[in-house]
Amino acid sequence: MTTSAEVPEDAGVRAAHARAREVGAAQGRRDAAAYISDRTSDGYLLRRAVSTLAMGLGLFLVGGLLGALLLNLLGRRPSLRYAQRLGDAARATIAAIGDGGDGGGDGGGDGDGDGEEGGPLAPLTEPLTQAARTVERLVDLAAPLESDRGGDLAAARCAELYTTLEALLGHLEALALQVEAWRARDHDDAVTAEITAAAEALTARVEEAA
Known part of the structure; x- marks a missing residue:
């Protein structure tokens, strides 16, 4: 309970x-x-x-x-025919250097072409001829390689040819500017010595490119 x-x-x-x-x-x-x-x-x-x-x-x-x-x-790589364009530019520059029909500057004398035999630019004639031939050869070598897009060796060789052409073109363009300066000066011994030195330098460049 x-x-x-x-x-x-x-x-x-x-x-x-x-x-x-x-x-x-x-x-x-x-x-x-x-x-x-x-x-x-x-x-x-x-x-x-x-x-x-x-x-x-x-x-x-x-x-x-x-x-x-x-x-x-x-x-x-650059587009096709790049070597041809370099070659065209080089040939046009060579033609401009050799075109001295107006007699040049104050020392132009009788109005004969600067690059003709006996003219002030005569030392450049042979190196320019060799340069033109070398340009043609380099372009001919590069042309088939530009079409070969599959091989590394072809690409490397083509790039090497481009570099050589570009270097030669650059040398020719610099020479063309110097030629214009020579044509504006009296053709004295100093100018003759400079032209001779320039011819030797161009010869060396062409031999290096060949």
């Missing part, structure tokens, strides 16, 4: 149990929320890391592809 003193004690126990259950439930919810939050945060970080890695890899591949295309474009 239950006494009146036991009733308050049972009620207190039940209240304590209820309070304990409420506290436990609240703590469980907090623990569950923290766990979910941690897992969600970890998942987000993982997804972001994977996404960043994938994006970086994609950019790397695209960059590599673009870089390869750019190197291919930069390494492409």
